[in-house]
Amino acid sequence: MNYNVNEKGYYxxxxxxxxPEMLYPNVEELRQNYIKVMQEPDFQEEFKALLKEYVGRxxxxxxxxxxxxxxxxxxxxxxxxxxxxxxxxxxxxIGQILMAKRLGKNRIIAETxxxxxxxxxxxxxxxxxxxxxxxxxAIDIKxxxxxxxxxxxxxxxxxxxxxxxxxxKDATNEAIRDWINNPTDTHYIIGxxxxxxxYPDMVARFQSVISEExxxxxxxxxxxxxxxxxxxxxxxxxxxAGIYYHYLDTPEVGIIAVEAAxxxxxxxxxxxxxxxxxxxxxxxxxxLLMQTDDGxxxxxxxxxxxxDYPGVGPMHAHLFRSGRGEFISITDADAMxxxxxxxxxxxxxxxxxxxxxxxxxxxxxxxxxDIVVVNLSGRGDKDLSTFIDYxxxx
Amino acid sequence: xNRINTKLEEGKKLLSIYFTAGYPKxxxxxxxxxxxxxxxxxxxxxxxxxxxxxxxxxxIQESSTAALKNGMTTAKLFDQIKxxxxxVDIPLxxxxxxxxxxxxxxxxxxxxxxxxxxxxxxxxxLPLAEYEEHYQATFEKYGLKMIFLITPxxxxxRIRQIDAASDGFIYMVSSASTTGKTSGFSNVQTDYxxxxxxxxxxxxxxxxxGIKDEETFKAATQTAQGAIIGSAFIxxxxxxxxxxxxxxxxxxxx
Ligand SMILES: Cc1ncc(COP(=O)(O)O)c(C=O)c1O
Numbered sequence: 001m002n003y004n005v006n007e008k009g010y011y012x013x014x015x016x017x018x019x020p021e022m023l024y025p026n027v028e029e030l031r032q033n034y035i036k037v038m039q040e041p042d043f044q045e046e047f048k049a050l051l052k053e054y055v056g057r058x059x060x061x062x063x064x065x066x067x068x069x070x071x072x073x074x075x076x077x078x079x080x081x082x083x084x085x086x087x088x089x090x091x092x093x094i095g096q097i098l099m100a101k102r103l104g105k106n107r108i109i110a111e112t113x114x115x116x117x118x119x120x121x122x123x124x125x126x127x128x129x130x131x132x133x134x135x136x137x138a139i140d141i142k143x144x145x146x147x148x149x150x151x152x153x154x155x156x157x158x159x160x161x162x163x164x165x166x167x168x169k170d171a172t173n174e175a176i177r178d179w180i181n182n183p184t185d186t187h188y189i190i191g192x193x194x195x196x197x198x199y200p201d202m203v204a205r206f207q208s209v210i211s212e213e214x215x216x217x218x219x220x221x222x223x224x225x226x227x228x229x230x231x232x233x234x235x236x237x238x239x240x241a242g243i244y245y246h247y248l249d250t251p252e253v254g255i256i257a258v259e260a261a262x263x264x265x266x267x268x269x270x271x272x273x274x275x276x277x278x279x280x281x282x283x284x285x286x287x288l289l290m291q292t293d294d295g296x297x298x299x300x301x302x303x304x305x306x307x308d309y310p311g312v313g314p315m316h317a318h319l320f321r322s323g324r325g326e327f328i329s330i331t332d333a334d335a336m337x338x339x340x341x342x343x344x345x346x347x348x349x350x351x352x353x354x355x356x357x358x359x360x361x362x363x364x365x366x367x368x369x370d371i372v373v374v375n376l377s378g379r380g381d382k383d384l385s386t387f388i389d390y391x392x393x394x
Numbered sequence: 395x396n397r398i399n400t401k402l403e404e405g406k407k408l409l410s411i412y413f414t415a416g417y418p419k420x421x422x423x424x425x426x427x428x429x430x431x432x433x434x435x436x437x438x439x440x441x442x443x444x445x446x447x448x449x450x451x452x453x454i455q456e457s458s459t460a461a462l463k464n465g466m467t468t469a470k471l472f473d474q475i476k477x478x479x480x481x482v483d484i485p486l487x488x489x490x491x492x493x494x495x496x497x498x499x500x501x502x503x504x505x506x507x508x509x510x511x512x513x514x515x516x517x518x519x520l521p522l523a524e525y526e527e528h529y530q531a532t533f534e535k536y537g538l539k540m541i542f543l544i545t546p547x548x549x550x551x552r553i554r555q556i557d558a559a560s561d562g563f564i565y566m567v568s569s570a571s572t573t574g575k576t577s578g579f580s581n582v583q584t585d586y587x588x589x590x591x592x593x594x595x596x597x598x599x600x601x602x603x604g605i606k607d608e609e610t611f612k613a614a615t616q617t618a619q620g621a622i623i624g625s626a627f628i629x630x631x632x633x634x635x636x637x638x639x640x641x642x643x644x645x646x647x648x
Contacts, residue, residue, distance in 0.1 A: 018492060020449040020518040021543040022570060024552070163455050164445060176448050183547050183570040281493040281519065282446070294467040295497030296445040 003248040003324055005204075005315070009197025010286075012322060014314035017196035019284045022180040026188075027284075029103065031198045037102050038095075038205060050094050051209060054127070055084045057091075059210075061217035061373070066345040067358075073366035076227070077376045078214055078243060081350065087378030088207060088239045089120040093189055095206030097124040100187035107131045107186040111175040113140055113168035113235075114305030114353075115147025116378060117191030122156035132156040135174040137167035140305060147382060165299045168309055172283050192236025193313035196284030200241075200313050207242030214373055215246055222371060229254040229366070232375040233356040235271075235306045237313035239377035244319075254326060256364070257316060258357045260302035261329035271300035272329035273312045274320045282311040288320065303332035303386065304352035306378075334359040336390050339380060351378030352386060397485040397513045398539050398562045401436060402598050408620025409611065409647055410437035410600060411627050412489060414457040415474070416466030417443075418631055423474045425636055431482050433643035439516060439622065442471055442490030449518045451574030453625040457632070468498045472506050479511035487541065489516040500529055504536040514539035514562055522559060530559075541565050546586045550593065557595040566590060566599045566618060574625030575604050579613045591617040611646050 001012075009015050009031075019027055037043055051057040059079040068075045080088035093110075100108060108130050112118030118134040125132035134151055138160040141148055151158050164170040172190075179188045193200040193207075215225040230247055232240035234257045247253040262270035270276060277288035282297060289311035290298045302308045312320075319325030330338075339355030342348050350358065354377045366372055380387065388394050401408065411430050415423045423440070430438055443458035443466050450458070471488075478486065488507060495503045495517065507515070515538055520529070525540060533540050539562035544553050547570055556564060568583055569575065590599055601614035602622035614621040623646065630642040 016524060017521065018519045018524065019521060021521070021548065022449060022545050022567065022572075024521065025547040025549070163452070164459065169446065173446055173448055177451070177572045180449065181571050181575075183545075278497070280496055281491075283448075284519070291493070291497065293497065294469075295494035296462060297493070298445075 001322060001324070003319065003322070005197070005201040011314045011318035013279070014285070014287045014317040015197055015200060016286050017284055018281045018286060019196045020180065022183065023176070026179060026183060027196050033103060034099065034198050034202045037099055043098060043102065047095055047098055051091065055090055055094065056082060057209065058213045058217070059083060061214060061221065063221070064346050067342065070345065071361040071366070072368055074371045076218070076371065076373045077348070078210060078373055080210065080239060080375060080377050081348070081354070081379035085120050085123050086381060087116045087120070087351065088210065088242060089117045089191060090123065091209055091242065092191065092203050092206045092238060093117070093120040093124045096187070096189040097128050097130070100130070100189070101128065103187060105185060105187035107133070107182065108189055109133045109135070109175050109178050109186055110189045111135050111168065111171040111191060113137070113171065113308055114382065115140070115144040115151065116306060116382065118156070118158070119147055119150045119154070121189050122151040122154035125156065126154045133178065134158050135161050135171040135178065137161045137165070137171045139166045140168065140171070144305060167299065169297060176283065192238040193241045193315055194236040194283055194285060194311060200285065200315055203238050204241040204245060204315060207238050208245035210239070210242035210375065211244065211246040214243065218373070226250055226253050227371040227373045229256055229370065229372045230375070231256040231258065231357050231360065231372060233258045233307060233353045233377060234312055234316055235309050235353060236311070237316040239375050241313065241315055243373065243375040255319060255324060256360065257319065257325045257327045258360055259327060259329045260304055260307035260335070260356055261331045262301040262303070264331055265329055269301035271302040271307050271309065273310065274327040275329055277311070285314050287311050287314045288317040304335065304356065306351070306353040307356065328360050328364060330356045330359040334362065336387070338362070339387070340391065348376070349380035350376055351380050352383045354378055396537060396539055396562070397483070398437070401485050402563060402619060407615040408436040408600065409643070410439060410620055410622040411435050412439040412441055412622055412624035413627060413631065414441040414443055414454065414461050415471045416461035416464045417457045417628070418460070418635060420464035420466060421474070422636065423471065424478060426631070426639070427475070427478060427482060429636060429639040430643070431484060433640040435484070435643060436620065437485045437487065439487045439489040440471070440475070442468060442488055442494060444491040444494060447491060449572055451572040451625060453574045453628050457628045468494050468503070472510065475510055485513045486511070487514040487516055488512050492517050492520040501532055504532050504538055507538055508536035512538065514541050516541045516565060518543060522556060526559060543567050545570055546582065553590070553593060553595070557597055560597045562597065563619070564595065564597045564599045565622070566601045568601050568604045568614065571603060573603055577604070579604070579610060583613070587614070587617045608646055608648065
C-alpha cells in the first residue's frame with residue numbers, strides 16, 4: 001500500500017482540494033510549482049543553509065537514559081525543542097517563505113492557535129523582510145499573550161478572528177478568507193499538514209528533514225537506520241509527518257500517533273480526532289474531523305492549544321484507516337504528569353503537546369530491547385503559566 | 395425542462411436573492427421564500443447554513459451562526475420546504491457547503507431535492523474535478539443543475555471547462571473577494587464583465603457578490619443575464635425583518 005500522497009493529491013481516501021473557485025488559481029499555481037521549486041539546486045542550498053545556520057539543525061537525537069530505565073526500554077528523543085523559536089514549526093516556515101519568494105509573493109498570511117506557528121512565521125518574515133499578518137482566535141489571543149507579544153516584536157500584525165468559536169479553526173477560516181480577498185500578491189503559510197493539496201504534502205516534505213536526520217543519527221548510535229517505533233503527538237500532524245516520513249514504507253518501523261483526549265475521550269471535551277471524528281471536509285481537505293451528525297464542525301478541547309484542532313491531516317487519516325499507524329489518546333492529566341516527569345528525569349522542559357507523546361509509556365509497554373524514537377516537538381517555555389497553574393507551582 | 399433553463403430563456407434580466415434558511419427565525423424559511431416571490435424576484439438561492447463558511451464575509455457568517463443556533467439542520471430545511479412547490483414555481487437553488495451534504499449522504503440529498511422540486515445546487519467548495527469524477531452522475535440522475543463559480547482570476551481556459559461542464563448558468567463572482575464586500579464596481583469589474591461576454595459561452599452568466607442596490611444591479615446586468623443579491627438582503631432581514639422584503643426588492647428593480 002502507498003502511504004504517501006498520490007498524483008491526485010490523495011492519501012488513500014483522504015486529501016484532495018475542496019476549495020472555492022476563488023482559491024483555485026493560487027492553489028493551482030502552488031500545485032504546479034512546489035515540487036519543481038523544491039528540487040531546484042539553489043532552493044535546496046538555501047533551505048539547507050538556513051536550517052543549519054539559522055534553525056540550528058541537525059537537532060540532537062538524545063538517548064534519554066533515566067527515562068528509558070524507568071520504562072524498561074530504549075527511548076531516544078528527537079530534540080526539535082532545540083530549534084530556533086522552540087519547536088519544529090520553523091522547518092516548515094523556512095521552506096514556505098523560500099517558496100513564497102520564488103513565486104513572487106510579498107505578503108505573507110498565517111493562522112495560529114497557540115502562537116508557535118505564528119511566531120515561526122513572523123520570524124521568517126522578519127528574516128526575509130516580508131509583510132506578515134497572523135490570524136489568531138480572539139480567545140487564543142487572551143490565552144497566549146506571550147506569543148502575541150513575540151509576534152508583534154517580530155513585526156507581524158496579529159488579527160483577532162472573531163468569527164465562530166474564535167479559536168484555531170476560525171483563525172484558519174479567516175486566513176483563507178484573506179487569501180480569497182488578496183489573490184495575487186499573497187502566500188498563505190499553513191502551519192501543519194492540513195488544508196487543500198498540495199499543502200499536506202509540501203509541509204510533510206519540509207518536515208521530513210526530521211526523519212532524514214534520525215536515520216543518520218541512529219545509524220551512528222545503534223548501527224542501524226530503523227528504530228522499532230517512531231512516536232509523535234498529532235494536532236494537525238506536521239511534527240508526526242516529519243518523523244514518520246522516511247519510515248512510511250518500512251513496515252518494521254511501528255508508527256505511533258498520540259492525540260489529545262482532553263478531559264477524556266467521551267467527556268465531550270476532547271480533541272481525539274481518530275476516535276471521535278468522521279470522514280468529512282475541513283479547510284479544503286477530505287479527512288477525519290469532529291463534527292455533528294448534521295456535518296457542522298465541532299469545537300475540540302485540549303489543555304494544549306497546539307493539539308486543539310478538530311481534524312487531522314489526510315496522511316494521518318489514512319494511516320489510521322489503513323491500520324499502518326497505532327493511535328493512542330492521552331488525557332490532559334496524563335500529559336501534564338509526563339511533562340513534569342521529563343523535567344525531573346532528564347532536565348528537559350517539554351511543550352505540553354510533546355508531553356502527550358511522552359505519556360504513552362505508562363500504558364503502552366515496549367520490549368527491553370526496543371528502540372523507540374519520540375519526537376520532542378517543542379519546548380515548554382510557552383507553557384510555563386499552564387504548568388504553574390496546573391501544579392500550583394507558584 | 396428544468397425551471398432554471400426555462401427562466402433563462404425568458405430573456406429578461408433576472409434578479410435572484412440568496413438568504414440563509416432558518417434566519418432570522420427558524421420557521422421563517424418558507425415565509426421569506428413566499429414574500430420574495432410576491433415581490434417579484436425571478437429565482438431564489440436557499441442557503442443551508444454551515445459552521446465554517448469559508449467563502450463568506452461577516453454578514454452571511456453571522457446569519458449562518460444564528461440559523462444554526464436557531465436549530466437549523468439539513469433535515470429540518472427539507473422538512474420546512476417539502477410542500478413549497480404547491481405555492482412557488484420560480485427556480486429554487488440550494489446553496490451550501492459540501493460537508494453537510496456529505497454527512498446527509500450525497501445520493502439521499504439529491505433524491506430529497508428532486509422530490510421537493512429543487513432545481514439546482516451551488517456548493518462553492520465542491521470543485522469541478524471532484525464533481526466530475528465522483529458526483530456528476532448522481533446530480534444528473536436527479537435532474538439537479540450544478541452551478542459553478544468563476545472569478546476575475548479564472549483563466550479563459552478554465553472558464554471554458556466550466557462552461558462545458560455546466561448546463562444552467564455560470565455564477566460570475568464580481569471581484570476577488572468573500573461575500574458582502576460593498577465597495578461598488580469599478581473599471582476592473584466592467585472590463586471583466588466584458589471579457590466574459592466576449593467569450594460567447596454556451597451558458598448565460600449571473601453575477602453575484604457585491605450587488606447591493608439598483609445601481610450595482612444595473613451595472614452587473616449590463617452584459618450578464620442576471621444578478622444575485624445576498625449580504626445586502628440579509629442585512630435588510632436583520633434590520634427590518636420579513637416586513638422589509640418587498641421594499642428592498644422594489645428598491646433594486648423599481
Ligand atoms: C510544540 C508543538 N508540538 C506539536 C504541535 C502540533 O502541531 P502538529 O501536529 O502539526 O505537529 C504544535 C502546534 O502548535 C506545537 O507547538
